[in-house]
Amino acid sequence: MSAFLHRYGSQIARLTFEHLWLTASAMLFASLIGLPLGILLTRQQRLARPVLAVANILQTIPSLALFGLLLPVPFLGDRAARLAIVALIGYALLPILRNTYAGILSVDPALIDVSNALGMKGLQRLVKVELPLAASVILAGLRTATVTCVGVATIAAAIGAGGLGELIFRGVASVDNGLVLAGAVPAALLALCADGVLGLLEKRLAVRR
Numbered sequence: 001m002s003a004f005l006h007r008y009g010s011q012i013a014r015l016t017f018e019h020l021w022l023t024a025s026a027m028l029f030a031s032l033i034g035l036p037l038g039i040l041l042t043r044q045q046r047l048a049r050p051v052l053a054v055a056n057i058l059q060t061i062p063s064l065a066l067f068g069l070l071l072p073v074p075f076l077g078d079r080a081a082r083l084a085i086v087a088l089i090g091y092a093l094l095p096i097l098r099n100t101y102a103g104i105l106s107v108d109p110a111l112i113d114v115s116n117a118l119g120m121k122g123l124q125r126l127v128k129v130e131l132p133l134a135a136s137v138i139l140a141g142l143r144t145a146t147v148t149c150v151g152v153a154t155i156a157a158a159i160g161a162g163g164l165g166e167l168i169f170r171g172v173a174s175v176d177n178g179l180v181l182a183g184a185v186p187a188a189l190l191a192l193c194a195d196g197v198l199g200l201l202e203k204r205l206a207v208r209r
Contacts, residue, residue, distance in 0.1 A: 038100025
């Protein structure tokens with residue numbers, strides 16, 4: 001084990017950082033898109049079905065196929081990391097969007113009536129009533145999206161975007177189970193850590209609700 005870590009430890013550390021960067025970048029952009037769009041859909045509910053249908057379709061496309069479909073796109077195909085982030089955004093978007101939409105709609109209408117009676121405007125009601133009450137549901141979507149991104153990011157190595165998938169693909173190509181585990185175990189630990197941290201935060205918000 002010590003010999004293996006001495007040989008591959010620096011690579012594992014570098015690829016773990018790349019994996020984190022891909023996942024964090026995708027989650028940042030997916031949140032910036034999914035949260036406001038989910039809020040908008042609660043105000044324009046006639047748009048909810050087609051928008052959620054598009055997000056569902058993106059979610060059902062196999063990851064390797066989606067990477068391949070995006071390769072010919074000029075701006076994206078120039079850089080593998082950029083392409084991988086866009087693909088990961090597509091996979092993270094559905095749970096964030098759906099949970100934001102469902103969480104806000106699940107707020108008790110009586111509380112909405114009370115906030116209106118108190119003279120709250122739309123933005124005030126959203127910030128002080130709807131978002132705090134829907135926070136645990138929204139966070140559950142972020143939690144699901146993060147775990148999904150960590151897993152799908154391993155496939156990004158197939159297009160040269162880096163990440164822990166490089167070790168997995170190299171291990172498969174050389175029939176080296178050690179290399180496969182060197183990529184798979186850190187990726188699994190990243191997913192478990194992210195899920196655990198967000199799960200604790202989700203429980204705390206659920207209790208406050």
